[in-house]
Amino acid sequence: MGALLTxxxxxxxxxGLHAPVDVLSDVSLDVDxxxxxxxxxxxxxxxxxxxxxxxGLLPDGATVRGSIxxxxxxxxxxxxxxxxxxxxxxxxxxxxxxxxALHPMLSVGAQLTEHMRLHLDLSKxxxxxxxxxxxxxxxxxxxxxxxxxFPHQFSGGMRQRLAIAIALAGEPKLLIxxxxxxxxxxxxxxGILRLLDRLARELDLSVLFITHDLGVLAAxxxxxxxxxxxxxxxxxxxxxLLLRARHPYTKALLTARPExxxxxxxxxxxxxxxxxxxxxxxxxxxxxxxxxxxxRVAACDQPIPVLAQxxxxxxxxxxxxxxxxxxxHAPAADTRIMVTSTExx
Amino acid sequence: xxxKLDDVVVEYxxxxxxxxxxxxxxxxxxxxxxVVGLVGESGCxxxxxxxxxxxxxxxxxxxxxxxxxxxxxLSWQRRPRRELGLQMVFQNPYSSLNPRRRIDAQLLDGVPExxxxxxxxxxxxxxxxxxxxxxxxxxxYPHQFSGGQLQRIAIARALVTRPSVLIxxxxxxxxxxxxxxxxxxxxxxxxxxxGVGMLFISHDLALVRHIADTTAVMYLGKIAEIxxxxxxxxxxxxxxxxxxxxxxxxxxxxxxxPVALTGEVPDPANVPAGCPFRPRCPHAFDAxxxxxxxxxxxxxxxxxxxxxQAAIPVRSAQTVA
Numbered sequence: 001m002g003a004l005l006t007x008x009x010x011x012x013x014x015x016g017l018h019a020p021v022d023v024l025s026d027v028s029l030d031v032d033x034x035x036x037x038x039x040x041x042x043x044x045x046x047x048x049x050x051x052x053x054x055x056g057l058l059p060d061g062a063t064v065r066g067s068i069x070x071x072x073x074x075x076x077x078x079x080x081x082x083x084x085x086x087x088x089x090x091x092x093x094x095x096x097x098x099x100x101a102l103h104p105m106l107s108v109g110a111q112l113t114e115h116m117r118l119h120l121d122l123s124k125x126x127x128x129x130x131x132x133x134x135x136x137x138x139x140x141x142x143x144x145x146x147x148x149x150f151p152h153q154f155s156g157g158m159r160q161r162l163a164i165a166i167a168l169a170g171e172p173k174l175l176i177x178x179x180x181x182x183x184x185x186x187x188x189x190x191g192i193l194r195l196l197d198r199l200a201r202e203l204d205l206s207v208l209f210i211t212h213d214l215g216v217l218a219a220x221x222x223x224x225x226x227x228x229x230x231x232x233x234x235x236x237x238x239x240x241l242l243l244r245a246r247h248p249y250t251k252a253l254l255t256a257r258p259e260x261x262x263x264x265x266x267x268x269x270x271x272x273x274x275x276x277x278x279x280x281x282x283x284x285x286x287x288x289x290x291x292x293x294x295x296r297v298a299a300c301d302q303p304i305p306v307l308a309q310x311x312x313x314x315x316x317x318x319x320x321x322x323x324x325x326x327x328x329h330a331p332a333a334d335t336r337i338m339v340t341s342t343e344x345x
Numbered sequence: 346x347x348x349k350l351d352d353v354v355v356e357y358x359x360x361x362x363x364x365x366x367x368x369x370x371x372x373x374x375x376x377x378x379x380v381v382g383l384v385g386e387s388g389c390x391x392x393x394x395x396x397x398x399x400x401x402x403x404x405x406x407x408x409x410x411x412x413x414x415x416x417x418x419l420s421w422q423r424r425p426r427r428e429l430g431l432q433m434v435f436q437n438p439y440s441s442l443n444p445r446r447r448i449d450a451q452l453l454d455g456v457p458e459x460x461x462x463x464x465x466x467x468x469x470x471x472x473x474x475x476x477x478x479x480x481x482x483x484x485x486y487p488h489q490f491s492g493g494q495l496q497r498i499a500i501a502r503a504l505v506t507r508p509s510v511l512i513x514x515x516x517x518x519x520x521x522x523x524x525x526x527x528x529x530x531x532x533x534x535x536x537x538x539x540g541v542g543m544l545f546i547s548h549d550l551a552l553v554r555h556i557a558d559t560t561a562v563m564y565l566g567k568i569a570e571i572x573x574x575x576x577x578x579x580x581x582x583x584x585x586x587x588x589x590x591x592x593x594x595x596x597x598x599x600x601x602x603p604v605a606l607t608g609e610v611p612d613p614a615n616v617p618a619g620c621p622f623r624p625r626c627p628h629a630f631d632a633x634x635x636x637x638x639x640x641x642x643x644x645x646x647x648x649x650x651x652x653x654q655a656a657i658p659v660r661s662a663q664t665v666a
Contacts, residue, residue: 216594
């Protein structure tokens with residue numbers, strides 16, 4: 001099956017005070033049709049920039065290197081009005097704060113049908129019928145009444161559902177969800193996660209789910225990429241990643257989570273990651289994680305490790321597609337197959 | 346030197362002068378060396394409770410007492426000296442520290458009078474070290490630190506007055522995962538070493554599990570359940586507690602999607618009669634139309650009619666799907 005989206009060696013720089021500042025370096029990732037792909041990382045890891053690059057929403061003056069293949073187009077080369085065929089129609093996005101994403105003075109119906117009339121060329125009546133259908137799909141109670149309501153009349157969780165309905169109005173194939181549940185209560189978050197899971201299956205929708213919380217991805221994402229300092233540190237099918245994380249950064253993220261428990265279910269002590277996170281622009285030479293890494297060796301301060309298949313002989317059921325950028329745990333020379341994530345699949 | 350809340354009610358005037366009861370009769374006690382966790386969804390009244398407990402607002406009914414004396418709300422006068430032992434750590438360290446004053450100046454403000462003049466500075470540095478900040482932090486300004494570091498400085502500032510009880514309202518919510526762990530570990534260590542009591546308020550039940558000896562779960566202004574933390578997790582006595590636990594995403598292979606709780610938190614201005622959780626409760630039955638009391642459940646208490654029906658165990662979280 002061909003990938004819907006393939007990013008190859010994408011780098012993004014923003015204009016800086018003296019010289020351009022890198023925010024993404026050598027990012028290769030792909031998303032298949034109907035697949036939920038997770039991006040996990042701390043603030044400054046470049047995870048949001050990745051989502052923005054896919055919609056041409058990067059800040060002014062940003063330069064993009066590498067290629068972003070979507071169908072037969074290269075999004076990295078798109079300019080100006082050409083984006084209008086992509087945004088909303090092919091790729092849509094939802095954000096952390098649904099209140100800011102919705103227009104406070106337009107009715108839900110107006111915000112939903114605007115998309116459809118623009119992108120799908122529907123009559124007013126057909127657009128209305130479709131809007132009701134969309135609201136049912138995202139489980140908004142009493143959709144007909146909801147059309148006439150305004151965003152402030154809904155709770156935070158319901159607003160995020162409205163934002164999802166609006167994002168789906170142009171019938172996109174890929175939905176980018178940038179921390180969509182971070183501002184929500186845990187009980188409401190669970191509802192949104194289940195909704196996205198169902199929509200992906202029912203509509204054959206691909207979802208790129210960006211979050212700082214690996215736990216959110218655990219049961220949702222088919223595959224996960226772990227970002228640090230603008231680079232991919234590790235990627236694998238999510239279950240494989242949780243069971244057999246190889247990169248010390250991924251392992252550190254997993255043990256820093258509060259629900260870590262031992263076999264009997266008792267909580268174990270939280271282990272913080274020493275030091276401060278770095279961004280792509282403040283990264284040290286070599287592996288960006290090496291100053292904080294418990295497993296570092298002399299070689300780690302250069303060269304920069306590339307994503308390589310983790311050694312197969314160490315892992316009983318290692319799957320192809322489990323790659324890590326680590327001189328110690330996935331030495332590129334050792335495996336003889338130096339692959340990008342695309343080629344491994 | 347404990348903090349005691351007795352039947353505290355906090356009311357606000359809403360639109361059309363309607364009375365909204367944000368906190369509706371909560372009793373709690375925080376003893377020195379003890380961490381009491383308070384969890385609940387947004388709008389459940391936990392922050393209003395924190396503000397009443399620290400004397401920032403006045404309780405409409407009920408009493409808040411610290412060290413046996415009532416905690417009076419802050420007025421234009423200075424805070425009474427005996428309340429110095431009650432300190433707060435807020436959610437956002439960027440707004441709780443003065444951006445235009447150096448860290449040492451802000452910490453020196455709170456040094457007790459019995460510390461001799463020449464010992465005041467070393468005393469401040471000692472507090473900074475206690476939270477894992479080096480001495481050169483003292484000469485810097487707030488903008489020169491990350492959020493996690495600032496929160497630790499805010500904790501150091503609270504410690505300067507030698508408090509016996511800390512009230513921490515969502516102290517790590519605004520921080521990155523790795524700074525969260527630093528701050529949580531710092532707080533826990535202080536409680537254990539200095540014998541400080543702490544009311545730790547958070548929406549994150551998993552985090553509270555790590556540090557609280559006792560956990561109270563709040564729903565619509567009332568305590569739904571209060572129990573030793575281990576018991577609350579292993580044997581929740583209230584279906585709301587089970588739902589909260591089931592909604593937490595699990596970071597382990599094979600875990601299913603978190604379980605969503607149906608419905609929404611009702612409008613606090615219009616609380617349903619009987620058990621406030623009844624409209625969303627998977628177990629609701631006839632008795633629930635009457636208001637439950639906080640009945641004993643194991644070594645804790647739960648406000649649920651199921652505790653009165655020994656034959657029906659509260660189903661475990663996983664089956665309440």
